[in-house]
Each structure stands twice: as structure tokens, then as C-alpha cells.
Amino acid sequence: MIEIPQAVKQAALELQQSQTDPLAAYIYDLPALDSHLQRLQADLPNQVELFYAVKANPNPVILQRVAAQVDGLEIASGGELELITPLLADKPFIFGGPGKLDSDITAALEQGVEALHVESAGELERLIAQAEARQQVAPVLLRINLSLPESMRTRLTMAGCATAFGIDPQALPAVIERAQASRWIELQGFHVHALSHQLDAERHLQLLGHILQSCQQLAQQHGLALKTLNLGGGIGINYRQPEQQYDWSRFAEGLHELVAQPGLQGVRLRFEMGRYLTAFCGYYLMEVLDLKQNHGQQFAICRGGTHQFRLPPAQGHSHPFVVLTGTGERRRGPELQQARISVAGQLCTPKDILASDSLVERLAVGDLLLFPLAGAYAWNISHQNFLCHPAPVFHYLEAHG
Template identity: 30%
Template sequence: MTQFPSSHGELMLGGVRLSILAARAGQTPFYAYSRSALRQRIIELRQTLPTKIKLHYAMKANPMPALVGLMAHLVDGMDVASAGEMKVALDAGMAPHDISFAGPGKRDTELRQAVAAGVLVNIESFREVDVLAQASQALGLPARAAVRVNPDFELKSSGMKMGGGGKPFGVDVEQVPTLLANMGRAGLQFEGFHIYPGSQSLSAPAIGEALEHAYALAVRLAAHAPGTVRLLNLGGGLGVPYFPGDKPLDLTRVADTLERLVQRAHADLPQASLALELGRYLVAEAGIYVARVIDRKQSRGQVYLVVDGGLHHNLAATGNFGQVLRKNYPVAIGTRMDATPSQVTSVVGPSCTPLDVLADRMLLPEAQVGDLVVVFQSGAYGASASPHLFLAHPACLELLV
């Protein structure tokens, strides 16, 4: 993982040696996120994508308040998936006008909170139209609304399908004209569309095709809109490499597609901002998960390093967050970076389940009790996406360095 150098045999993050970070945390396990890596990813996107493309951070990828506070100064908008996330975004200083709220199960109270806060609600059902109208009338405030569309296509080669076919997300495209008419009658402040066909794709052609389809769909639906399209959220889909053989996404090819869409939007949607909603792509590679070796054992010739962290803190790295076939995340012995990998080793957590495996038969340097194991690509869907209460093990910490 070249974004993190090493010095005197130890991994460095934010200019600090791993053992010093552990001492600063006061415990293991912990997550550490690099401010410089987060900033650099935004810089790369700004330099490569068309200047008129807005960057939105999908907070569900990592809602750590300090990290959200940093991102609030780097991105153009923030997308939240609950009233709890909305509070974090507002507390971080993100302007209400630049926050959007998506999710298929918004409670009436959450919709009322969104109207009161002045954030944009991505409508995902006919019920939400009625609840927003009632909240708007009761509060005497406009209900800002866009339509999350369940498209009639999906993002090919994606890790997670968010659109196409039957889905709990959004409103089926064939029902959207009727929904738009209802929004007009209800007096909602229509602002645009949200179309998110899938995520975690490393195929630039597949992403480009999905972007083209999403744009064409939005133009078609705009003819039925009760107001001017001011925002077109084209979703994300940009993936990061996790496993052996994964190749980084060719961002320049995605940028070429977006440039064509920006040019077409001058005529088709002249008052609309085009936005990408990115979560994993912004934060995954900026984070590491660190656990300490508390035991070393052999079982029938297999070496096991037992660490004090595992699936209860980093479910995704153990393969239990959607992987069909388990693969190893990049893992290193962070206190032996200069040592030659010489031993096939499995790194396992402390939980009483065979699912608690951070590294399965990987070639690693020989490690001992007290060494620090690092799991890379851990900046997204880590702490907040893991079952912290499982078996009542101690909680982990999160550091922004």
C-alpha cells in the first residue's frame, strides 16, 4: 500500500510510526485515517474530472464525526441516510442546502426533521410525498425534494446492484411521471433526480455506460417534472481495489464520459448541476485497521496469529459483509515492514466463530506476540458497519491523523 510509507521497519501514517500511534490511542484495536490521503483523493478527482462536476460525500461509508468535519470542507455536498447522519453533517458545518437525504425507510419524524433543517429529501415512495407535504404545511417551510429513481438498467461489473429489477430503493422509473404529478399537486419544491444504479465497479466502460443511461433517463423524466431540474445526482459506482488481481479504476475514462455529459447538459438541462455521490472511493484507501497479536499458535502445521480485533470491528475484512467467495484484504505486520515474508500465516480474531478471520493463509513475515497487524483499505464500511456488541469484546477507537 504505497500511500503509507515505512521507516525503521514500521508503517507510518500521517508522519507517525505505528507503535507511536498505538501508544497515542492507548489501546488496540483502532482505526486510523490519514488526512493527507483523504485530501489527495479529492485533489486527484478535481484535477481529473470536469470542473462542473460536483463531488458529494456519501456519509454512510464512514460517519466518524472528525472525518466528516474534514470532508465538509473538501466536497460540494453530503449525502446522508438517516436523521442521525444528518445531525453529524450539520454539526460538521455542511450547509443544509448542500445535504441530501436518501434511504428507503425514512420515518415520518425523520422527514419532518429534514424539512425543518432545510435539507433535500430524495423521495423513494408515494407515501413520502404526502408526509413531506404535511410537514411543510405544519412547519411553514418549503419541503425540498428530488426523486430517487429505480432505473430499468443496472451497473454492470459492480459489487453491489442498487438499481434495475425489483429494488427497495427509489421509485420504479415507469411510476415516476405519476409521482412527479403528485409532487406538483402537493406543492413540494422539486429540485431534481437521484439515479444510483450500483457501486464498487473497477470497470470504467461499465461506469461510463451507466452514467450515459442515467443522464438520458433524467432528460426523459425532466419533461414530466413540476419544476426545473437543478440537481442531477448520477450516483457513484467508482470502486477501489481490494484483492489480488484487482486493477485500479481508470478515472480518466470516466472523466471523458462526464465531459460529454456536461456538454450535453448545456442544452438539455441548462440549470442543473451534475453530481457524483462517492463514499468508498473517497475514504477506503485512506484508512487502516490495527490489532495486536495476543497469541501465536500452530495447529497441525498451520500458523495462527490471534489478534485482539476482528469481525466485531471490521466485518468487511473478514469477508462477512457481502463477499460470496472470501478473499483477503491487503494485510501486513506493521511493526516488521522491513522483514521478508517467509511464513504462510492466518490472522484470526478473538471471537468464538470460524468466521473471525482477517487473513487466511497469507505469506507474511514471522510475527510474535506484541506485533501490530495492519489491515489496509479499511477507511470505508469499517467501524460503523460492524457488530461491536458481538460477544461483548472491548470497543475499538478511531483516529484522524
Template identity: 80%
Template sequence: MIEIPQAVRQAALELQRQQPDPLAAYIYDLPALDAHLQRLTGDLPPQVELFYAVKANPDPRILHRVAAAVHGLEIASGGELQLIEPLLDSRPFIFGGPGKLDSDIAAALAAGTDALHVESAGELERLIALAEAAGLVAPVLLRINPRLPERMRTRLTMAGCATAFGIDEEALPGVIARARASRWIKLQGFHIHALSHQLDAERHLSLLDHLLRLSLDLAREHGVELRTLNLGGGIGVNYTDPAHQYDWSRFAAGLHERVQQPALRDIRLRFEMGRYLTAFCGYYLMEVIDLKRNHGEQFAICRGGTHQFRLPPAQGHSHPFVCLPGRGGRPDSQTLHHVRLTVAGQLCTPKDILARQAEVARVAIGDLLAFPLAGAYAWNISHQNFLCHPAPRFHYLEKSLDTPEESR
């Protein structure tokens, strides 16, 4: 059972009333975002930091709210650096990701990055040259791609296998030696973003135990003074069974237990979470334009589509939704009862499907389908220009019961 908050429902219907054309829109529930972040940061031990991976949702209004709540921001491009520039007075930032441009590295150094996550031996050489040219010592975490037991993996694994990310354990001794030898590098520790879509807190904690042991061993073996350990992001969102989400309380309790260990007492542990921070505050809305049967399957053709909400095909799931009777509440609207509904958008491709064969008690042309869990990797990962459809509308709830005045 999915709950759509009353404030979101009201705003959705008001947005629909404001325009004659069928509606496609995102609604972001900012008070819910604040409450979620407050809970997450409030549960953490003092030596654990929560950074936000901007790539999950770089919407400036979201970014401002998140930046006010978390310990810092993680960026992975020069574009993201420009975006967070207005926030740099109040929050530290870290710069990771593959394929960094020299110009981006130089800009991050000049902007006073808290740490650069170095992805390879070649990137380290470029960084040394750039730091020397700027006369700035670069704070560095080396990103490791360690061996990882099979049982610790998820369906989106970035480490423990051949990926474009991080430094192979075999190459690591040479890279550490080079970093330690350069006066332009301040090696502060390691970075390991091993996987995404972690839904199980116990499995997550045992992965962390593995990575903590590994990092401590590597530091001891290679003479690295370990000050910061960035253990990545990766907490998942349960899209197909929304009532059962990741057990954050268990995770936070597990962190409290771990930071008591003498070996970890003086090390700052850092996470850079994306999806789990912003997914829950977002809703994508599509208005039903047409209802039709094709080869035995019932379709709803809706305003918008995967060019605005690519998350379902990107994850390969049928996204849950709730049907809100808006214009579709009119007596003359074509209405269906107790159907299995496949939801398609406006694109000329059979891949433009957001939900498949979902059980619906009642649906009518003019109804709004509200997709929850749409606040991360949704609009910003979509192929927005395909077919030249306009962007959806965006509305931000500022109070828990709000009317939609500020839309764009």
C-alpha cells in the same frame, strides 16, 4: 505490493509502545485524505458536484475534513443529521434513503435541506403533509429504480431489480404528477443510485450515459423541469488487487465530454460518493497474540477482529495486510517464516477471519498487522458490542510525518 506510508508505520509502532496490552487501532491519515479529495474535486467540471455519503465513515474528524473539501453532504438518517449539524453553515446537505421517519423529515426540512430524495409514493404523501404543516416548500428529487441492462450491473446493485430502493418506472408517472400538483413540493429532478463497487470507469460512464438518456426522456415525457440529476455514488475500491484502482482521471475526462452536450448544459449533475472518498485514508491495526496450526492451516490470532473491522467478511474477501515487526522484533518472540497465514480475531465464531492463507515472509507474536483501505464501511459497520471487547484506539495523523499524541 501494498505500501504503508512511513508516518503510519511510525504512529502504529508508537501506539503499540504506549500500552502493555496487545494493540488494536485505527489510524487515519488526514493529509492523505485532503490530497485525495483535492484531486477528485479539482478534476471535475464546474457543473458537477461531489457530495459525501456520510454513511461511509461518520467519524467527526473525518467528516470535518471531508466537508471542507466537497460540495455537500448526503445523509440517510436523523442520527446523521444530528452529526452534521455543526457543519451546516458551510455546506448544503441532502437527505435520502429508505424508511425515513416523519420526525427526521421534519428536522431535515427545518434545517434547510437542499433536496429530499423521495423513495416512494407513500413517502411523498407524508412529505407533502409535513411540508404543509411546517409551511415550507420541500425541494425534491424522486429516486428512480429504473430498468437496467444486465451488463451494467455489479455485485451490489440497488436498481434494475427488486430492491427496497426507489420508485419503479411503472409507478413513476403517477408520482411525478402528484409531486407537480402539490404546492408544497418543488420537484427539481431525479436521483438514481444504481450500484456500488464500480471498478471500471468506462463501464461507469456507459451506465451514466444510459441514466442521463433515461432521465432526459422521463423529464420531457412528464413535463419535469430538470435542474438537478443526482447519479448516486458507487465507485469501488479494489481490495484484492490494491495496485489497480478505479481510473478517476478517465471518469473525470468522460464527465467533461458529457457536460458539453447541449441537453445537459443547464443541468447540475451531482454525485454522492462514500467508499471512494474515505477508504484510502484508513488503516486497521491488529497485534498478533498467538500463532498456531489447526487442521493443516496456520493461524495468527490477533487483538481485535471483525467486531471492529467487519469489512472483509461483509465483502467476502481476504483483506490485504502488511506485517510490521513491533514487539514481535524481539529475539524471544515466536516467529514463522514463509507461511500462508490465516488472520483471526478474538471472537468466538469461525466467521471472525480477516484474511485467509495470505503469503507472509515473516511473522512473529507481537507483530502488528496493518490493513490498508480501511477508511470506509469498516469500524462503523462492525458489530462492536459482540463479546464486550473494548473499542480499538483511534489515531489521526495531522501532518504527513506525525507522532501519536492525540489518541482516544
């Protein structure tokens, strides 16, 4: 299990004390977020920009904190654009994703979007029409559904196979020519977000090498002076073996070698990472309400559930957690010892399971379960209104006292 900072544990127990009802909460460790981002930025080559994919966690406090450290923001909807608007005086933004509305594109052009990631021939036509109507040249990267060798895939691959994302390699030459022919499009380069959940730095570097080479070839074939290549996001979090995370140092070292290759000088490379930026700073916290056995299995029923933390069922894993012995009056026996438990929430569905067959040394009603790696695709991807439970408490740790 990964080390949980003492300050987080202490905040969890203090939060419990401050609540009259049993606790469900998110704790965000902001100093840890800061230092994680500082490290990533320090290790990246100068030519590489780090953008934040807002969809990973659009919480305004997190967003503001992340925005202060990254080079820009990636959005995928008009709603995300509204959310980041207060930050746009300081940071550029890019707009990607399928199914963009005309009204979203208009808003993005009005706000001075740094690049629009065009997903299809039809979307390009709509953009040309709007740009012409506005008499405003639109900066564009074409999103390619690039062919990928089997060895480069992960369990969530969006390129090299039939998905709703990006432009098919067969259709691409005509789309490039159309973009080049329009005076309302400034074709800056290409965008490839090929996959998520990449846990292997070596394979990731191979993937990037493949993308860089393919995009350079395409540019050459079409006489395009490449200005920008967006290499997507996709670095994963190891939820199953939390102590074995992505080897960032090796990745950064390999990236320096990759970008030094001939032909890339003067090309701006950009990442739009989500999960890897914010996952580590977030913790989800549940208080044990009840302990019971059913058909030979031990369950801990806890405050909250997958309507607040949908990440484990969404990713199909049993989420790791630590037990914090409750200090309040609600703690009561009998206490389980050396037991294997499933962690269930408060919903009326057997799918409301956050962890299963997890070993606990001691556990009683009134104890807290603290789930790390909960800062991305957690609260914001959850079906929050199911059963009309209130939202969890949100707590922001400002300093490690």
C-alpha cells in the same frame, strides 16, 4: 500491494510502544485524505457537485475534514443529521434512503435541507402532508429504480431489479404527476444511486450516460424543467487487487465529455460518494497475540477482530495487509517464515476471520498487521459490542513529518 506511507508505519510502531496491552487501532492519514479530495475536486467539471455519503464513515474528525473539501453532505437518517448539524452553517445537505421517519423529515425541513430524495409514492404523500402543515415547500428529487442493461451491473446493484430502493418505472409517471400537482413540492429532478463497487471507469461512464439519457427523456415526457440530477455514488475499492484501483483520470476525462452533451447545460449534476472518498486514508492495525496450527492450517490470532473491522467478511474478501515487525518486549519467537496464514480476531466464532491463505515472509507474536483501505464501511459497520471488547485506539496522523 499498495505503498504504505512511511509516516503511517512509524505511527503504528509508536502506538504499539505507547500501549501496555497488545494493540488494535485505526490510523487515519489526514494529509492523504486532504490531497485525495483535492485531486477529485480539481478533476470534476464545474457543473458537477461532489457530496459525501456520511454513512461511509461518520467519524467526526473524518467528517469535518471531508466536509471542508466537498460541496455538501448526504445523510440517510436522523442520527446522521444530528451528527452533521455543527457543519451546516457552511455546507448544504441532502436526505435520502428508505424508511424515513416523519420526525426525521421534520428535522430535515427545519434544517433547510437542499433536497429530499423521495423513495416511494407513500413517502411523497407523507412529505406533502408535512410540508403543508409547516407551510414550507419541500425541495425534492424522486429516486428512480431505473431499468438497467445487464452489462452495467456490479455485484451490488440496487436499481433495475427488485430491491427496496427507489420508485418502480411503472409507478413513476403517477408519482411525478402527483409531485408536480402539489404546491408543497418543488420537483427539482431525479436521483439514481444504482450500484456500489464499480471498479471499471468505462462501464461507469456508460451507466451515467444511460442515467442521463433516461432522466432527460422522463423530464421531457412530463414537461419538467430539470434543475438537478443526482447520479449517486458507487465507485468501488479493489480490495482483492489493491494495486489495481479505479481509473479516476479516465473517468474524469469521460465525464467532461458526457456533461458537454446538448441538453445538460444549466442542469446541476451531483455525486454522493462514500467509499471512494475515505477508504484510502484509513488503516486497521492488529497485534499478533498467538500463532498456532489447526488441522493443517496456520492461524495468527490477533488483538481486535471483525467486531472492529467487519469490512472483509461483509464484502466476502480476504483483506490485504502488511506485516510490521514489532519493536516491543512482547515480540517473541518462534518466528514463522514464508508461511500461509489465516488472520483471526478475538471473537468466539469461526467467522472472525479477516484474511485467509495470506503469505507472510516472517511473523511472530508481537508483530503488527496493518490493513490498508480501511477508511470506509469499517469500524462503523462492525458489531462493536459483541464480547464486550473495548474499542480500538483511534489515531489521526496530522502531518507526514
